[in-house]
Amino acid sequence: MGSPELANLYQQVILDHSKRKKGFGLAEGGAAESHQLNPTCGDEITLRLHLAADDTIERISWEGAGCSISMASASLLSELVPGLTRSEARERIALFRELMRSKGEGVEDDEPLGDAAALEGVSRYVARVKCAMLGWVAFEDTLSLSS
Amino acid sequence: MTIHDSSETPPAGTPTTGAPRADILGDEEALRLRGDFPALHQSVNGHPLVYLDSGATSQKPSVVLDAERRYLETTNAAVHRGAHSLAAAATELYEDARVTVADFVGARDDEIVWTSNATEGLNLIAYAFSNASAGRGGEAAERFRLGAGDEIVITEAEHHSNLVPWQELAFRTGATLRFVPVDDEGVITAEAAAAVIGERTRLVAFTHVSNVTGAISPVADLVRMAHAVGALVVLDACQSAPHLPLDLDALDVDFAVFSGHKMLAPTGIGALYGRRELLNTMPPFLTGGSMITTVTMEKSEYLPAPQRFEAGTQRVSQVIALAEAVRYLRAVGMDGIAAHERSLGERLLAGLADIRGVRVLGPLDADRRTGLAAIDVEGVHAHDVGQYLDDRGIAARVGHHCAQPLHRRLGVTASTRASTYLYNTTADVDAFLEGVAGVRSFFGEA
Numbered sequence: 148m149g150s151p152e153l154a155n156l157y158q159q160v161i162l163d164h165s166k167r168k169k170g171f172g173l174a175e176g177g178a179a180e181s182h183q184l185n186p187t188c189g190d191e192i193t194l195r196l197h198l199a200a201d202d203t204i205e206r207i208s209w210e211g212a213g214c215s216i217s218m219a220s221a222s223l224l225s226e227l228v229p230g231l232t233r234s235e236a237r238e239r240i241a242l243f244r245e246l247m248r249s250k251g252e253g254v255e256d257d258e259p260l261g262d263a264a265a266l267e268g269v270s271r272y273v274a275r276v277k278c279a280m281l282g283w284v285a286f287e288d289t290l291s292l293s294s
Numbered sequence: 295m296t297i298h299d300s301s302e303t304p305p306a307g308t309p310t311t312g313a314p315r316a317d318i319l320g321d322e323e324a325l326r327l328r329g330d331f332p333a334l335h336q337s338v339n340g341h342p343l344v345y346l347d348s349g350a351t352s353q354k355p356s357v358v359l360d361a362e363r364r365y366l367e368t369t370n371a372a373v374h375r376g377a378h379s380l381a382a383a384a385t386e387l388y389e390d391a392r393v394t395v396a397d398f399v400g401a402r403d404d405e406i407v408w409t410s411n412a413t414e415g416l417n418l419i420a421y422a423f424s425n426a427s428a429g430r431g432g433e434a435a436e437r438f439r440l441g442a443g444d445e446i447v448i449t450e451a452e453h454h455s456n457l458v459p460w461q462e463l464a465f466r467t468g469a470t471l472r473f474v475p476v477d478d479e480g481v482i483t484a485e486a487a488a489a490v491i492g493e494r495t496r497l498v499a500f501t502h503v504s505n506v507t508g509a510i511s512p513v514a515d516l517v518r519m520a521h522a523v524g525a526l527v528v529l530d531a532c533q534s535a536p537h538l539p540l541d542l543d544a545l546d547v548d549f550a551v552f553s554g555h556k557m558l559a560p561t562g563i564g565a566l567y568g569r570r571e572l573l574n575t576m577p578p579f580l581t582g583g584s585m586i587t588t589v590t591m592e593k594s595e596y597l598p599a600p601q602r603f604e605a606g607t608q609r610v611s612q613v614i615a616l617a618e619a620v621r622y623l624r625a626v627g628m629d630g631i632a633a634h635e636r637s638l639g640e641r642l643l644a645g646l647a648d649i650r651g652v653r654v655l656g657p658l659d660a661d662r663r664t665g666l667a668a669i670d671v672e673g674v675h676a677h678d679v680g681q682y683l684d685d686r687g688i689a690a691r692v693g694h695h696c697a698q699p700l701h702r703r704l705g706v707t708a709s710t711r712a713s714t715y716l717y718n719t720t721a722d723v724d725a726f727l728e729g730v731a732g733v734r735s736f737f738g739e740a
């Protein structure tokens with residue numbers, strides 16, 4: 148049906164997350180909220196950060212509309228972040244950004260990204276990197292806004 | 295095929311000189327023409343390129359590229375400045391090009407102003423109105439003056455380039471911006487326009503052909519309504535000039551704009567058409583060298599049109615290339631091109647109608663549109679559709695195509711658009727259809 152590259156871009160885990168989105172639906176409260184828009188395609192995400200009493204990340208909640216990559220990426224992020232400290236979260240974001248900028252080369256150790264590492268295929272398609280980053284940029288923004 | 299509308303106004307004719315060929319160009323001829331376009335002969339992702347994004351920008355034939363290079367290698371000089379031989383030859387080519395392009399769109403040469411693209415042309419008009427509203431241009435510029443109570447009318451189908459400049463003009467002058475709503479098919483109708491155009495209307499700006507739906511606007515009806523209340527008409531001819539025989543004089547519009555890059559020419563060149571008496575009384579937008587007669591330290595006098603709107607060193611090589619592109623289009627024949635694209639458009643519509651979960655934006659009747667189609671695929675975002683098609687070597691446009699309000703009205707945020715041109719064949723359309731047919735199952739939707 149598609150080339151191996153396309154199959155690698157749209158792995159099953161990504162298609163699954165794009166359809167059954169984790170963390171979808173904005174929850175009450177939250178320490179900060181960020182709205183991000185990709186003006187070239189109209190993809191949009193609003194994301195809220197929910198902190199635990201000890202300032203670790205309890206979870207994120209979000210809503211938005213967009214392509215399967217942007218939706219799956221935000222969903223995978225929602226699975227990854229509960230329980231992380233702020234600095235761990237920032238490390239994950241930096242690592243994900245490095246992965247997205249790797250032009251198909253990948254990173255040495257993508258283990259800390261969990262299932263989100265499946266988005267590696269996106270890095271071959273420069274035009275789609277923004278889609279994958281959308282939720283992560285919103286998350287990064289809420290970390291700054293809440294500290 | 296000559297495109298105009300159903301009202302009783304005389305039909306827009308074919309270009310006034312030359313001998314356009316009336317026969318429909320078919321696949322065989324399109325394939326032969328394709329040989330003239332180097333960029334179309336390549337593989338993308340392991341497949342022969344199927345280029346269906348001419349609505350965004352067209353590919354360029356060798357003769358156009360050669361003309362630009364030849365000019366730069368043999369003649370290059372600043373135009374309308376200096377008297378040496380190269381400068382004289384460059385000026386002659388530059389002005390001959392104006393005659394060629396003017397003739398192609400049914401205008402006189404002093405009614406054509408070179409711009410970078412259609413967007414700049416629209417901004418030129420908006421800023422000329424703005425400058426007049428600030429008092430520039432004296433009594434002669436009275437009809438360009440806007441203020442509170444005046445209305446600028448646009449439509450819901452506009453490209454952002456024919457929308458944002460008018461929003462800004464309204465903000466600067468205190469005029470009110472109103473829009474003609476489109477119908478459920480996304481089409482501009484005379485009835486809807488009649489409800490908006492009225493005594494206060496000073497300017498009506500609308501597209502000839504929608505870049506999203508391909509729908510052809512009822513130009514004569516809107517022109518008649520606008521002129522009946524003394525308003526000026528601006529026609530966005532970006533999607534008509536490259537694809538249909540165009541006669542601006544017969545359409546009786548006051549201004550029109552188009553972009554060279556969508557009609558086989560390079561980027562960086564477009565044109566503004568304006569009726570002579572309007573251009574000669576309208577205050578300039580960009581000012582500086584080459585557009586003046588006398589300059590003192592206090593004030594300046596301006597040249598007549600078109601020079602008064604061409605400040606600074608001009609984009610001569612692109613102008614030469616645009617004239618060559620126009621000669622190429624003419625040699626093929628605009629009637630034949632329009633008929634060919636219409637038949638490709640018909641095949642596109644018929645094929646898409648047979649694919650489950652695919653909705654075509656705009657009217658479903660091929661007679662009312664040009665050879666392009668934008669679609670919404672149920673359950674799959676346009677970006678993903680485009681990625682899937684690109685994997686098969688098919689270049690289609692995805693996104694909102696710079697027409698967010700129209701997409702919003704049609705209930706989608708983005709769509710996937712295939713747009714044809716003279717070098718496309720039924721095989722290209724079939725490749726697109728086959729690609730689209732596979733999308734939903736690939737993404738687990740069917």
Ligand SMILES: Cc1ncc(COP(=O)(O)O)c(C=O)c1O
Pocket residue numbers: 349350411412413414453455456501503504505530532533553696
């Ligand atoms: C209908 C329409 N209007 C205006 C434009 C703007 O043209 P340009 O970007 O070349 O100025 C386009 C092309 O993108 C168009 O399709």
